[in-house]
């Protein structure tokens with residue numbers, strides 16, 4: 001397995017990049033999706049969220065009212081910062097456990113595993129062979145979120161403000177995918193990225209033959 005991280009600010013194009021990488025054969029570990037799955041009706045994570053934020057965040061069918069939580073944790077109020085920290089404290093430990101489980105399931109394969117994690121910059125990991133940043137001017141990201149995803153502009157801007165800056169994210173990048181062009185240009189960028197990841201897998205594979213380790217360990221006994 002070659003494990004790499006994929007990140008970017010909200011609306012940068014991570015999901016679009018993940019989809020193209022998956023077409024090339026990557027295994028995607030999708031942190032946003034894992035967080036959503038953990039918040040399913042009746043789950044322990046959802047119960048703890050209701051204890052912290054009140055029963056009004058649960059809809060009559062038992063599902064999470066995502067907009068209601070977003071309004072509290074990304075809102076323009078003095079309490080928003082603490083509320084976001086509390087939400088992260090509830091969701092992130094379980095999310096990290098599930099991320100770990102999905103990565104471990106691939107450990108002894110030769111797959112390129114892409115951890116798609118919007119908050120990788122805020123939560124750096126030392127087990128990834130590359131940090132891929134999908135880069136976009138935040139104003140363009142907001143424009144796309146409003147135009148194509150019908151997102152409220154103030155919500156998008158507040159989320160950007162709650163994340164690390166574009167510059168801080170780029171400082172940690174080993175690979176940058178420029179998404180300032182159209183989708184065809186993005187595809188060309190990702191095709192080139194895939195070529196580089198395959199080369200990296202070859203190099204890392206030769207220097208750290210993880211798949212041999214169990215055999216070596218057995219022989220030493």
Ligand SMILES: CC(C)(COP(=O)(O)OP(=O)(O)OC[C@H]1O[C@@H](n2cnc3c(N)ncnc32)[C@H](O)[C@@H]1O)[C@@H](O)C(=O)NCCC(=O)NCCS
Pocket residue numbers: 009010011031032035066067069070073084087088091117118119159162163
């Ligand atoms: C607040 C919630 C309910 C809003 O749900 P909503 O459907 O509107 O957004 P969604 O989950 O699809 O996230 C969209 C984007 O918002 C941004 N975002 C979400 N959570 C956070 C966070 N805790 N900190 C900073 N940005 C965040 C990310 O860029 C993410 O890609 C939800 O985002 C949530 O529960 N967040 C906590 C879990 C988390 O950290 N998820 C993001 C990282 S995996």
Ligand SMILES: Nc1ncnc2c1ncn2[C@@H]1O[C@H](COP(=O)(O)OP(=O)(O)OP(=O)(O)O)[C@@H](O)[C@H]1O
Pocket residue numbers: 008009010011012013014015016017032118144145148149179180181182183186
């Ligand atoms: N190069 C592009 N040109 C035009 N639209 C694009 C381009 N790249 C992505 N988009 C569109 O912009 C929006 C945001 O992209 P995407 O959903 O891939 O971003 P994301 O980083 O995964 O977002 P989030 O942070 O919400 O998870 C989507 O509607 C997507 O179709």
